[in-house]
Amino acid sequence: MNRTGLVIQLAAMSSSDNIIERTEALVDALSSSSTGVEMIEPIPRFMESHPDWDFGLHGPLVHFVERFYRWGYEEELIKSIDRQPTVHTVWMLNRMINGEKDAAAKAVLVGVMREASRNPSIDRAALEQINHFLSVHRQ
Numbered sequence: 593m594n595r596t597g598l599v600i601q602l603a604a605m606s607s608s609d610n611i612i613e614r615t616e617a618l619v620d621a622l623s624s625s626s627t628g629v630e631m632i633e634p635i636p637r638f639m640e641s642h643p644d645w646d647f648g649l650h651g652p653l654v655h656f657v658e659r660f661y662r663w664g665y666e667e668e669l670i671k672s673i674d675r676q677p678t679v680h681t682v683w684m685l686n687r688m689i690n691g692e693k694d695a696a697a698k699a700v701l702v703g704v705m706r707e708a709s710r711n712p713s714i715d716r717a718a719l720e721q722i723n724h725f726l727s728v729h730r731q
Contacts, residue, residue, distance in 0.1 A: 593625045595634065602638040612648045619652040629664035632657050636672030636681055643678040643715060654684060661688075670704055677708040677718045686725045702729050 593601070598618075605614050622631060635653050639645075647653055657665050666688060672681050685705055692698040708714065709722045 593621050593627065595630055598622065598631055599634050602634055605638075606642070611645055612651060615647065615652040619656045622656060629660050629668075632660055632665055632668040633671075636669055639678055639680050640672060640676040643676070643680075643718070645680075647680050649683070654680075654687075657684075658687075673704060673708045674711070675713075677711055677714050677722070679718050679721050682708065682718050682721050682725065689725075689729065702726070705729075 601618050601621075605611060605618075635657050639647065639653070657668075659665075669681060669684055669688070673685055682705065685701065685708075689698055689701045689705070692701060705722055705726060709719060709726070714722075
């Protein structure tokens with residue numbers, strides 16, 4: 593599957609009630625093809641377009657993009673959060689913060705989260721989640 597195919601498949605899910613099953617099938621198809629980091633960017637954009645959807649904690653899309661950790665995933669997630677933070681993408685950022693061992697890199701990621709709280713397009717649920725995570729990271 594190529595990037596265009598991924599975008600088409602994601603758009604087809606917009607009317608789906610069984611998002612977890614559909615994303616599992618999509619990730620299976622992506623995993624069986626020789627895909628790379630170029631496939632990440634459409635996934636956070638899709639999440640931005642559907643901020644109220646439940647993609648599942650540790651859902652298939654998250655598992656797929658996290659395969660590219662340290663290979664471009666972080667940059668794409670941060671771009672997404674800069675554009676339109678959602679509950680799910682903020683949660684994904686928090687996973688990165690929790691997994692970061694380097695104090696300076698962790699501080700940068702917390703700064704990204706803090707900046708996202710000032711994004712004028714943030715919804716209340718995402719802002720509440722950011723505030724919760726920031727309170728945890730202050731301790």
